[in-house]
Amino acid sequence: MDGGQQGQPGFSARLDDFLCFSIYAAEHAFSRAYKPLLAEIGLTYPQYLAMTLLWGEDDQTVGQLSQRLSLESSTLTPLLKRLEADGLLSRHRDTKDERVVRVKLTPAGDKLRQKAQTIPACILQATGMSLEELGALREQILALTKRLQTAAGGD
Amino acid sequence: MDGGQQGQPGFSARLDDFLCFSIYAAEHAFSRAYKPLLAEIGLTYPQYLAMTLLWGEDDQTVGQLSQRLSLESSTLTPLLKRLEADGLLSRHRDTKDERVVRVKLTPAGDKLRQKAQTIPACILQATGMSLEELGALREQILALTKRLQTAAGGD
DNA sequence: TGATAAACAGTCGTGCACGACTTAATCGTG
DNA sequence: CACGATTAAGTCGTGCACGACTGTTTATCA
Numbered sequence: 001m002d003g004g005q006q007g008q009p010g011f012s013a014r015l016d017d018f019l020c021f022s023i024y025a026a027e028h029a030f031s032r033a034y035k036p037l038l039a040e041i042g043l044t045y046p047q048y049l050a051m052t053l054l055w056g057e058d059d060q061t062v063g064q065l066s067q068r069l070s071l072e073s074s075t076l077t078p079l080l081k082r083l084e085a086d087g088l089l090s091r092h093r094d095t096k097d098e099r100v101v102r103v104k105l106t107p108a109g110d111k112l113r114q115k116a117q118t119i120p121a122c123i124l125q126a127t128g129m130s131l132e133e134l135g136a137l138r139e140q141i142l143a144l145t146k147r148l149q150t151a152a153g154g155d
Numbered sequence: 156m157d158g159g160q161q162g163q164p165g166f167s168a169r170l171d172d173f174l175c176f177s178i179y180a181a182e183h184a185f186s187r188a189y190k191p192l193l194a195e196i197g198l199t200y201p202q203y204l205a206m207t208l209l210w211g212e213d214d215q216t217v218g219q220l221s222q223r224l225s226l227e228s229s230t231l232t233p234l235l236k237r238l239e240a241d242g243l244l245s246r247h248r249d250t251k252d253e254r255v256v257r258v259k260l261t262p263a264g265d266k267l268r269q270k271a272q273t274i275p276a277c278i279l280q281a282t283g284m285s286l287e288e289l290g291a292l293r294e295q296i297l298a299l300t301k302r303l304q305t306a307a308g309g310d
Numbered sequence: 311t312g313a314t315a316a317a318c319a320g321t322c323g324t325g326c327a328c329g330a331c332t333t334a335a336t337c338g339t340g
Numbered sequence: 341c342a343c344g345a346t347t348a349a350g351t352c353g354t355g356c357a358c359g360a361c362t363g364t365t366t367a368t369c370a
Contacts, residue, residue, distance in 0.1 A: 017207055017275055019282075019289050020185045022296040024204065027182040028225045028357085029303040030175045035358090036307075046326060049179065052172055062349060070183045073349055075327045082325080099335045099348040120172050126306035127174075127299055134174050137299070140292055141177040144282055148184040151281035152191075183327085190328090201356060217319060228319055230357045237355080254318040254365050 033126055037119045041112060047083055048116070050076070054089065054105050055113045061100045062091075088112060188281055192274045196267060202238055203271070205231070209244065209260050210268045216255045217246075243267060 031045045038048050046069075053068055054060065066076050080103060083089050088109035094100045127134065186200045193203050201224075208223055209215065221231050235258060238244050243264035249255045282289065 019293045019296075020189070020278070021204065022293045022300065023178065023181050023185055025225050026178050026296050026300045026303075029300045029307075030178055031357090033303045033307050034175070044325070049176065063347090066349095070180050071326090072328060074329080074351075077350055079326075093349095097336070097348085101349065123175070126303055128302045128306075129299065137295055138174045138177045140295075141174075141181050144284065144292070145177065145181045145184045147283045148181075148188045148281055151283070152184075152188050186327090199355070218317090221319095226356090227358060229321080229359080232320055234356075248319095252318090252366070256319060 030123075033123055034119070037122055041115045042086065043112075043116075046071075046079060048119075050079060050083070051088065051109065051112065051116070054103065054109070055116075058110075059102055059104045061094070061102055063100065065103065083109075185278075188278055189274070192277055196270045197241065198267075198271075201226075201234060203274075205234060205238065206243065206264065206267065206271070209258065209264070210271075213265075214257055214259045216249070216257055218255065220258065238264075 034045050034048065038045060043051065049069060050065060053065055062073055062076060062080065065071075065080075066073050069076065071079075080089065080091060084091055087106055090104050090106055091101050092104075094102050124131075124134075129137075189200050189203065193200060198206065204224060205220060208220055217228055217231060217235070220226075220235075221228050224231065226234075235244065235246060239246055242261055245259050245261055246256050247259075249257050279286075279289075284292075
């Protein structure tokens with residue numbers, strides 16, 4: 001490690017550029033790692049993330065999924081429609097409040113969970129990291145994300 | 156029907172799901188944090204990343220940029236064409252090897268660097284982290300990315 | 311030397327992601 | 341009840357990202 005930090009003005013700016021570069025690359029790397037595994041069960045990466053939320057808790061609204069995925073409804077609606085066309089879920093207006101649409105797994109969608117169960121272990125192995133390391137890294141990234149969102153919203 | 160599937164030992168698999176969720180969210184958060192700043196100078200987030208590479212080293216080939224951004228040429232070519240249409244760079248075949256296209260900044264593209272110089276500091280402030288923390292986090296993410304890429308390529 | 315393979319950038323079709331706008335239902339206050 | 345404001349989901353247009361394919365140029369080999 002070099003003891004002296006190069007104090008060029010504007011040089012320090014490079015460092016956080018590199019952080020966003022690394023996040024950018026990591027996101028692509030994850031997507032590419034999942035892609036061949038997901039292709040076998042006919043899902044794209046964002047579709048898999050949405051299905052994972054439903055596997056964890058069925059019968060969610062578009063708004064809930066939108067918030068948990070950090071996606072706009074304009075992005076999520078077509079994605080859910082494709083999953084519906086594939087027979088994996090159903091979309092129906094809530095009878096109480098007809099503004100909201102409830103998304104529920106079909107038997108086929110629930111069944112797919114079994115096939116998808118082996119995927120996380122494959123990715124875990126690909127990372128070559130322990131669960132503790134992954135958890136710690138996740139916490140750091142979540143904290144960073146929260147700060148970026150707060151700064152963006154409150155600025 | 157599977158009765159009571161929650162709480163199975165398969166939930167340990169959830170942890171790395173959460174890591175990919177966090178990367179997914181962080182990538183969006185970065186993109187959204189940059190977006191309003193970049194809008195002022197007329198760049199999108201991926202365009203900014205490409206320009207940043209050129210500001211660091213002018214006169215690169217499409218292949219070099221493609222590799223450094225982890226993007227396919229089919230993604231990069233239209234992006235560069237838009238930047239060319241905006242007058243920020245030029246694209247010309249190499250006279251020695253006409254298979255490669257060299258990308259160079261125009262005076263306008265070089266000038267834009269001055270305007271963009273203040274952006275990284277804004278993002279740095281939004282993260283609320285020190286340069287050391289950012290650097291350490293970056294190293295972890297790069298290491299993770301490298302492992303994912305190696306596993307995907309060599310498996 | 312002529313055939314063949316490899317490398318490079320580009321085109322096309324599909325899906326993701328957003329902002330701006332639209333439509334429809336609900337709520338709040340009088 | 342009325343009526344504007346709010347909320348929820350969806351539509352549309354633009355740009356990003358990929359895989360599969362194409363076309364041209366360069367390199368290699370029999």
